[in-house]
Each structure stands twice: as C-alpha cells, then as structure tokens.
Amino acid sequence: MPASTSEKPVSVSRFQEKGFRFLGLTFQDVIRYFFGGNASLAIVALLLICVFLIREAWLFFPTHRHDLAIFRQTGVEYVDLMLQEGIAHKEAYTLLNQAYLAELNEPSQSVAAILLAHQQVALEVSKANQRTVDDWKKADDAGKVALRTRWVEGAEKALDQNETWNVEVARFEWTGDLRQKMRQAVLEEGPGGDEKSPFIAELEERKAQIFAETSERLKPFNAIKLAFRNAGRPLDALTDELAKIAKENRELASTFSSAPERKEALLEGAAMETDPVIKARKVAEAEAIVMVAPDYASLTRPFYDSVPKHDAVNTALRSDLAGILATFPEPGTLQTELGRKNLRLAHKSTEQLLGKLKLAAADVKAWRHDAKVGFGAAVTSFFFGKRWITNSSWQDFYGVLPLFSGSLIIALIAMVVAVPFSIASAIYVNQLASFKEQSFVKPTIEFIGAIPSVVLGFFGIMVLGTTLRDVSQLEWLSWVPGFPMQERLTMLNAGLLLAFMAIPTIFTLAEDAINNVPHAFTESSFALGATKLQTVFRVILPTALSGIIAAILLGFGRIIGETMVVLLVAGNKIQIPDFNAGLGVIAQPAHTMTGIIAQELGEVERGSLHWRALFMVGMVLFVISLIINYIAQWVVKRFHKV
Amino acid sequence: MKVLMNETDPNQTEAGSQVNSEANNAGPRSVIDVEQVSFAYDGKKEVLRDVSMKIRERQVTAFIGPSGCGKTTLLRCFNRMNDLIPTAALTKGRIRILESDIYAREVDPIELRKCVGMVFQKYNPFPKSIYENVAYGLRIAGVQKKSVLDETVESSLRHAGLWEEVKDRLDSSGLGLSGGQQQRLCIARTIAVKPEIILMDEPCSALDPISTTRIEELITQLKKDFTIVIVTHSMQQATRVSDRTAFFYLGNLIEMDDTTKIFTSPAERQTEDYISGKFG
Ligand SMILES: Nc1ncnc2c1ncn2[C@@H]1O[C@H](COP(=O)(O)OP(=O)(O)OP(=O)(O)O)[C@@H](O)[C@H]1O
Ligand SMILES: [Mg+2]
Numbered sequence: 064m065p066a067s068t069s070e071k072p073v074s075v076s077r078f079q080e081k082g083f084r085f086l087g088l089t090f091q092d093v094i095r096y097f098f099g100g101n102a103s104l105a106i107v108a109l110l111l112i113c114v115f116l117i118r119e120a121w122l123f124f125p126t127h128r129h130d131l132a133i134f135r136q137t138g139v140e141y142v143d144l145m146l147q148e149g150i151a152h153k154e155a156y157t158l159l160n161q162a163y164l165a166e167l168n169e170p171s172q173s174v175a176a177i178l179l180a181h182q183q184v185a186l187e188v189s190k191a192n193q194r195t196v197d198d199w200k201k202a203d204d205a206g207k208v209a210l211r212t213r214w215v216e217g218a219e220k221a222l223d224q225n226e227t228w229n230v231e232v233a234r235f236e237w238t239g240d241l242r243q244k245m246r247q248a249v250l251e252e253g254p255g256g257d258e259k260s261p262f263i264a265e266l267e268e269r270k271a272q273i274f275a276e277t278s279e280r281l282k283p284f285n286a287i288k289l290a291f292r293n294a295g296r297p298l299d300a301l302t303d304e305l306a307k308i309a310k311e312n313r314e315l316a317s318t319f320s321s322a323p324e325r326k327e328a329l330l331e332g333a334a335m336e337t338d339p340v341i342k343a344r345k346v347a348e349a350e351a352i353v354m355v356a357p358d359y360a361s362l363t364r365p366f367y368d369s370v371p372k373h374d375a376v377n378t379a380l381r382s383d384l385a386g387i388l389a390t391f392p393e394p395g396t397l398q399t400e401l402g403r404k405n406l407r408l409a410h411k412s413t414e415q416l417l418g419k420l421k422l423a424a425a426d427v428k429a430w431r432h433d434a435k436v437g438f439g440a441a442v443t444s445f446f447f448g449k450r451w452i453t454n455s456s457w458q459d460f461y462g463v464l465p466l467f468s469g470s471l472i473i474a475l476i477a478m479v480v481a482v483p484f485s486i487a488s489a490i491y492v493n494q495l496a497s498f499k500e501q502s503f504v505k506p507t508i509e510f511i512g513a514i515p516s517v518v519l520g521f522f523g524i525m526v527l528g529t530t531l532r533d534v535s536q537l538e539w540l541s542w543v544p545g546f547p548m549q550e551r552l553t554m555l556n557a558g559l560l561l562a563f564m565a566i567p568t569i570f571t572l573a574e575d576a577i578n579n580v581p582h583a584f585t586e587s588s589f590a591l592g593a594t595k596l597q598t599v600f601r602v603i604l605p606t607a608l609s610g611i612i613a614a615i616l617l618g619f620g621r622i623i624g625e626t627m628v629v630l631l632v633a634g635n636k637i638q639i640p641d642f643n644a645g646l647g648v649i650a651q652p653a654h655t656m657t658g659i660i661a662q663e664l665g666e667v668e669r670g671s672l673h674w675r676a677l678f679m680v681g682m683v684l685f686v687i688s689l690i691i692n693y694i695a696q697w698v699v700k701r702f703h704k705v
Numbered sequence: 706m707k708v709l710m711n712e713t714d715p716n717q718t719e720a721g722s723q724v725n726s727e728a729n730n731a732g733p734r735s736v737i738d739v740e741q742v743s744f745a746y747d748g749k750k751e752v753l754r755d756v757s758m759k760i761r762e763r764q765v766t767a768f769i770g771p772s773g774c775g776k777t778t779l780l781r782c783f784n785r786m787n788d789l790i791p792t793a794a795l796t797k798g799r800i801r802i803l804e805s806d807i808y809a810r811e812v813d814p815i816e817l818r819k820c821v822g823m824v825f826q827k828y829n830p831f832p833k834s835i836y837e838n839v840a841y842g843l844r845i846a847g848v849q850k851k852s853v854l855d856e857t858v859e860s861s862l863r864h865a866g867l868w869e870e871v872k873d874r875l876d877s878s879g880l881g882l883s884g885g886q887q888q889r890l891c892i893a894r895t896i897a898v899k900p901e902i903i904l905m906d907e908p909c910s911a912l913d914p915i916s917t918t919r920i921e922e923l924i925t926q927l928k929k930d931f932t933i934v935i936v937t938h939s940m941q942q943a944t945r946v947s948d949r950t951a952f953f954y955l956g957n958l959i960e961m962d963d964t965t966k967i968f969t970s971p972a973e974r975q976t977e978d979y980i981s982g983k984f985g
Contacts, residue, residue, distance in 0.1 A: 498791075581829070583825065583827060583829035584829060584831055584832075586786070586789075586825065586829075587823075587825060587829050587831070587891070587894075588831075588841070588845075589786065589789065589818065590784060590786060590818055590822065590823040590825075590895075591818065591819075591822070591841060591842040591845065591894065591895070591898060592815050592816070592818040592819035592842065592845065592846065592898060593815070593841075593845045594815055594845075597845045601841070601844070601845065602831055605832070605833070606831075606832050
C-alpha cells in the first residue's frame with residue numbers, strides 16, 4: 064500500500080490501518096528490519112572473518128612449496144636427513160646418560176644434602192649479621208679480632224632462632240646431634256666462611272669418597288655410555304662437512320631468488336638520483352647483478368659423491384649400536400627408580416633408533432635434488448609435518464602436528480576431568496539438591512566462567528604448577544602416570560586449568576538439558592515405584608542425552624580455542640609428546656595452536672611464509688571449532704525427534 | 706502389601722477388624738479408607754476439608770466435581786505423589802490402604818506406589834521403545850530375566866488391549882503411537898507391576914471419542930482384577946464406567962453413593978444442581 068497522496072481513497076474503509084507510515088514502512092516493519100539488521104550484521108561479520116582468514120592463509124601453500132623446492136635443490140634436505148639421524152642418536156644417548164647420572168649421584172646424595180643444608184644455614188647466619196660481615200671484610204687485622212667477637216655473638220643469636228634452620232629436609236633427619244655439630248661448624252668457619260671446620264671437611268671428604276667408589280663401581284656402565292656416544296662421531300663429522308656445503312648452496316639460491324628485487328631497487332634509486340656519477344654507478348651495479356640460476360646439478364655433486372661414505376658410516380653405526388645395546392645393564396640391577404626408568408626408555412628408544420637409521424639409509428640413497436616438489440608435498444608437510452621450527456639458521460619447518468597434538472592432549476585431559484565433574488554437578492543441582500543448595504551452587508559454578516583466563520594462567524604458574532610438582536614427588540603417589548614430574552609447566556597443569564574453565568559451560572548446558580526433560584516423565588517414573596536415582600539414570604539422563612552430548616562438545620570447543628592459559632602454563636615446548644611414556648605424556652610440556660599464534664604473530668614480518676603459516680594454524684582452529692559446533696547442533700536435532 | 710504392615714500401630718488391629726466387619730456386612734471389602742482427611746499445599750490453606758470415604762475392592766469409583774474442588778489432590782494422596790511438593794501434607798486425618806496407614810513414618814512411598822499405580826491425564830510414555838516402556842516397572846524392581854520380562858510385557862499389553870496393534874513393532878518408540886494407543890500403553894505400563902489399585906486422573910480428556918470409548922471398555926475389563934479410582938469431568942463417562950461416584954465441592958466431599966443413585970436421586974441439593982448442569 065504505497066502512500067496514496069494523488070488518488071484519494073473513495074471511502075475510508077473501516078479496516079484502514081492505524082498509525083502512520085514512514086518511507087512506506089509501518090512501525091512494525093521498522094522494528095522487523097531493525098532486528099533483522101542486527102542478526103545479519105552478525106552473519107556478515109562471520110563472513111568477513113572467514114574471507115580475511117582465507118585471504119591471508121591461502122598463499123601459504125604456494126610459498127611453502129617454493130621454500131621446499133629450494134630446500135631440495137640446494138641439498139639442504141639431503142643433509143637434513145643425516146642431521147635427523149644424529150638427533151635421534153643423541154636423544155637415545157641423553158636417556159642413557161640420565162640413567163647413568165641418576166645412579167652416579169644417588170649414593171652420595173644424603174651427604175650432599177647435609178652439606179647443602181649447612182650452606183643454607185650459614186647463609187642465613189651471614190644474612191642476619193650482614194653489617195658485621197661487611198665491616199669485618201674491610202677491617203685491618205686488629206679490627207678483625209674485635210669484629211669477630213661481635214660476629215660470634217650475632218651468629219649465636221641467629222643460630223638460636225628456629226627460622227635459621229628452616230631448610231629443606233628431604234634426604235636426612237635433623238637429629239639434635241647433627242644440629243649441634245652444624246652449629247659448631249658455622250661458628251668455626253668464621254665471618255668470612257672460609258676457615259674450614261673439621262666436621263664439614265670430613266663430610267666433603269666422605270662425599271668425594273663415595274662418589275669415587277660409585278664411579279668405580281659404575282665404570283662398565285660409563286664405558287657403555289661413552290661407547291654409545293662415540294659411535295655417533297663419524298656420522299657427526301660427515302654431517303658437519305656436508306652441512307657447510309649445503310649452507311653455501313642455499314646462500315647462492317637465496318641471492319638468486321632475491322636478485323630481481325635488488326636490481327629493481329637499485330634502478331629505482333638510480334632514477335631518483337640527480338648526481339650523474341652516483342647514478343651511473345648505481346646503474347652499473349644493477350647491471351652487474353646476474354640473473355643466472357645456480358647450477359644445482361653441479362652444486363649438489365658432493366652430496367651424491369658422499370652417498371657411499373654415508374652408507375658405510377650408517378651401517379657401522381647400526382652394527383655398533385646393536386652391539387652396545389646387547390651390553391646394556393639389566394634395568395633391575397640399577398639402584399634408583401629414576402635410573403631404571405631412564406634405562407628402560409633408553410633401551411626402547413635405541414631400538415627405535417635402529418629402525419630409523421635403516422630407513423634413513425634408504426632415504427639418503429634415494430634422494431634426488433631435482434625430484435619435483437608437488438603442491439601435495441606443501442600440503443602434507445604442513446598437516447603432517449612433525450617439526451615446527453622457525454627463525455632457524457638451518458631450515459624453517461612448518462608442520463602443525465606438534466602444535467595440534469599439544470592442543471588435543473591438553474583438551475583431552477581437560478575433558479576427562481571436566482565432563483564427569485560438570486555432569487555430576489548438573490545432576491546434583493537439578494535433581495538432588497535442596498532449593499537452598501541450588502541457589503548457592505549454581506551461581507557459584509557459573510561464576511567460574513567470569514574469571515579472566517589470564518588470572519587462571521597466573522594461578523597455574525604460581526600455585527598449581529608448584530603444588531602439582533611437589534605432590535607428584537610423594538612416594539605413595541608414584542603409581543600415577545607421569546609422576547614424579549620434573550617440570551612445573553606441563554600439559555597436565557594446563558589441562559586441569561582448562562577443565563576448570565570448561566566446567567561452567569558444560570555444567571550450564573547440561574543442567575539446561577536435564578531441566579528440559581518433561582516433568583511428566585519424572586512423575587510417571589515415580590508413580591511406577593522408581594527411586595530418585597533410578598529415575599535420574601533410567602529416564603532423565605537418557606532423555607537429556609543429546610543435550611548433554613552437545614554440552615560436552617561445546618565445552619570441548621571452548622577449551623580447544625582457549626589461548627591465555629595454555630600460553631602461560633603449558634610450558635611452550637614445541638615437540639610432539641613422547642608417547643613412549645604411556646599415559647605419562649601428560650607430565651610433559653607442549654605448545655599449542657592457539658599459543659603459537661599469540662606468541663609469534665606479533666614478531667613475524669607481514670606477508671612472510673611464517674606469517675602465512677600462522678594464519679593457516681588459525682584456519683585449522685577455525686575449522687575445528689566449526690565442525691564441533693556443527694556436530695553439536697546435529698546431535699541436538701537428530702535426537703530431539705526421538 | 707506386607708511392606709505396609711504397621712505392627713507398631715496399636716490401633717491397627719482394632720481398626721482393621723472394624724473395617725472387616727463392615728466390609729462383610731456391606732458387600733465388597735473396602736481397600737482405601739479415608740478418615741477425616743484435610744490437606745494443604747502450603748501448610749495453611751486447606752484444599753480438602755474433613756473428607757471421609759471408603760473405596761471398595763474391584764469396583765470403579767468416580768470422582769466428580771467442578772474444577773479446583775480437590776479431586777486430583779485427593780487422588781494423589783493415595784499414592785503419595787503429593788510428597789514431591791515439599792510443603793504439601795495432610796493437616797488432619799488418616800488414609801489407610803489395605804489396612805495400613807500410608808502416612809505412617811515407617812512407610813516407604815516407593816513400595817506404596819508399586820501397589821497403587823497411576824495413569825495421568827496427558828498420556829506420557831517414556832521416550833523409549835514400546836517394550837521398554839512396559840518393562841520399565843519390572844526393571845526398576847530388579848527383574849532381569851528375559852523370559853519373565855517378555856511374558857509380562859505381552860500379558861500387560863494384551864490386558865490393555867494393545868497387543869494386536871503393536872506386537873510387530875515392540876522395538877519402535879512409544880512416542881510413535883496414536884494418542885489413544887499411547888494412553889493404553891501407559892495403562893499397560895501401570896498394570897505390568899501388578900498393582901492392587903489403579904488411579905486415573907481424567908484419562909480420556911486428551912483423547913478423541915473413539916479412543917475414549919476404547920479406554921472406557923478397557924476400564925470395565927480391568928475392574929475384574931483391579932480396584933480403580935477415576936477422576937472425570939464427563940458425567941456420561943461416570944455413569945458408563947463407575948459403580949460408585951463421589952461428588953466434591955470446594956474441598957468437601959458432598960456425597961458418595963452408588964452411581965445410579967447419585968445420577969437419579971441424589972441426596973444433596975448441590976449434587977443435583979451440578980449433575981443437572983446448573984453450575985460447574
Ligand atoms: N501444586 C499445587 N500447589 C498449590 N496449590 C495447588 C497445587 N495443585 C493444586 N492446587 C490447588 O488446590 C486446589 C485443588 O486442586 P486440584 O488440582 O485438586 O483440583 P481438581 O479438582 O483436580 O480440578 P480440575 O478438575 O481442574 O483438575 C485448587 O485450588 C488448586 O489451585
Ligand atoms: Mg484435576
């Protein structure tokens with residue numbers, strides 16, 4: 064009904080609309096468009112984000128492919144194969160070495176602990192008498208005598224105070240006798256702490272003696288360990304030699320690929336130059352830049368020539384290691400838990416190393432500098448690449464697996480903790496709690512969602528990390544996988560905090576789902592003689608199941624995208640967790656997809672390969688969230704039909 | 706009903722024998738004795754006042770009366786469904802079912818409800834298969850043997866006149882049935898636990914006339930095995946299915962008598978007004 068000013072209506076209908084029109088719109092229309100506009104704005108924003116992400120990320124693959132092509136042509140890839148052999152060898156060696164060191168240090172540990180305690184006490188005493196000690200250091204011989212008396216007084220006073228003795232007592236017991244002796248030792252050492260007391264001297268001697276005895280006893284083990292290490296020498300030497308050539312080749316390649324750019328820059332500069340002399344020089348310089356592609360075939364000649372040598376080195380290494388592996392001590396003969404654990408790991412990892420070396424030998428033989436790098440290689444090396452290495456002097460790698468596995472394991476830990484907890488709370492609050500408890504518990508849990516994640520991260524660093532590590536050292540908890548933990552910042556720590564963050568989401572949605580179960584079902588269940596618990600588990604939960612699954616999925620989506628906590632608490636070590644540790648992987652540090660973006664995006668050059676790689680990681684996250692949300696909606700729809 | 710036996714109640718035997726002697730005199734035994742019951746939802750405002758009645762075994766008793774007069778409330782006192790409302794309670798009087806005081810402290814409402822089943826106004830099968838709906842009561846009672854379950858499911862569905870219609874799709878969802886079938890499924894579910902008494906709160910009010918007729922026929926059938934109390938707003942339904950009728954008004958039981966008597970020559974003026982449609 065357009066505004067009818069020209070033709071007047073014949074008669075005013077009794078059904079004529081009330082109110083006025085503005086630009087042909089009724090008030091109802093205006094309201095409708097206003098709300099519709101808001102909704103579409105949200106959709107437009109989402110589309111914009113998608114477009115932005117895709118635009119920044121899509122160039123990653125071609126650029127990456129180019130990078131990989133240089134990696135191959137210059138032969139860096141060839142040397143990298145050997146480098147990986149060396150790294151795998153060193154990893155196995157580290158485990159073996161740790162087993163050895165644990166054994167070596169253990170026997171003298173208790174004496175060492177007493178010595179450490181003595182140092183701490185002496186430090187406390189000297190702190191308490193700082194002034195006297197300072198004066199004493201400056202004073203002449205005469206003054207020293209007087210100051211010493213003053214110091215003894217002060218030191219005795221300090222030694223009488225309990226705080227001074229507040230040292231870590233893990234490896235020995237504070238007997239009165241020991242305390243008395245240590246007190247005397249501190250006094251004997253004087254203000255400078257350099258006059259050896261006989262007690263301490265004796266302890267030190269004992270420590271050295273035990274240490275000597277132990278090294279004597281462990282000599283065979285040490286020999287095995289050293290043989291293991293030295294077996295890798297020829298490989299390292301060969302790798303070093305070839306790496307130099309590879310680096311030179313790459314230098315040439317990058318000079319070549321940047322040549323047009325440099326030439327253009329010089330010519331541009333020349334065009335703007337007014338001084339003819341400088342102008343001529345710049346033009347000449349530009350002309351001098353040759354744009355001939357390096358001859359990769361001859362550049363990589365040394366690598367092809369080295370194949371037989373590598374083969375010999377590799378075969379020798381394998382047979383050496385296999386021989387050494389057979390002489391490894393039985394884990395049972397070691398005295399420390401840590402030693403046994405590391406020895407077992409070393410054993411396993413050496414076996415894996417032998418397999419890897421064999422594969423590497425074949426790879427090295429098959430390597431060709433002119434094999435084509437396909438687009439698929441650029442894609443797989445991102446999605447299935449096991450290395451994320453940036454700003455390296457050797458070669459950058461952009462494989463998302465280490466980040467993805469970190470994110471996933473942390474999220475799984477969080478779910479394992481959060482799901483039972485939130486669903487049990489939802490059942491309790493909705494079905495079993497009294498009205499009073501309900502009105503307390505519900506807002507409290509929902510309040511957790513209001514805690515800023517940076518605060519939680521802070522808590523994770525300052526409190527939870529230390530507490531977890533300390534608790535993990537307890538003897539009776541050593542059966543827990545991953546315990547005792549060496550690190551404070553671990554996936555376990557991050558996972559626990561994320562669980563805490565997921566709880567309000569899962570709880571609220573699950574509670575809604577339970578609440579939406581029609582009362583009629585509950586009532587008829589009771590009328591059939593069911594107890595409260597039977598009703599909950601046989602009627603309410605099955606009916607609410609789709610809603611609960613959706614709640615879990617959305618909780619998962621919430622934590623896989625969480626950034627601050629993982630950045631602060633997960634330990635930020637970029638590596639695929641070592642699954643040799645079984646469930647104990649949770650005690651390892653890791654980096655995450657969200658964390659890496661937050662950490663690196665600010666520092667990379669806009670438009671570089673690294674920058675685009677980060678956008679690709681963002682894309683992966685975005686797609687994961689999209690899929691999770693989609694599945695959650697599908698679950699709800701699918702099961703709601705019944 | 707062993708569980709309800711209340712041996713510590715000294716009045717029990719006396720009262721019991723009283724009822725028995727009366728029952729012997731006046732035909733069928735009485736299974737529900739309501740003795741001067743008052744009831745309030747909030748502890749103060751009584752919605753039932755001083756109601757006394759006896760409900761006889763293997764008969765259909767109909768509750769009629771205008772909306773809000775307390776029919777549902779009294780019905781739900783019989784299986785203690787009102788317990789689900791925290792403040793609701795009898796303020797006075799006593800209800801005895803099969804001679805046990807059902808509000809005595811030792812009584813477990815769970816056991817009571819296994820003996821006093823209920824069919825609701827709006828049919829409400831669980832979102833489970835037809836089979837699982839009927840087997841539910843047995844499963845929660847701990848029955849696991851497949852043969853027992855199968856047998857009971859079949860006999861209950863037959864009893865509820867539903868077997869022929871659903872025997873080929875026992876595993877499909879109970880919510881896929883028509884309204885009348887769903888209500889009969891609910892009845893089957895109720896009789897599967899073999900209660901003594903079945904309470905029905907306007908079981909046909911959400912159904913079409915044909916389904917209503919089927920349920921009414923069913924009620925007449927079930928009367929042979931169960932004592933039935935039915936709340937209804939339909940005078941015709943009351944005359945068709947019930948043996949005795951109780952008329953409530955504003956929380957009071959005005960009159961209770963044989964159905965034919967109530968509808969032909971009621972003793973009270975209010976009853977007459979109501980059944981002749983003067984109010985309500
Ligand atoms: N859950 C409740 N809490 C408080 N008051 C209630 C509750 N249920 C019912 N009442 C009140 O108790 C009185 C009796 O209700 P009741 O449901 O027993 O009536 P009715 O006879 O079944 O009515 P109708 O024929 O409409 O079903 C009404 O005044 C009603 O408002
Ligand atoms: Mg009612």
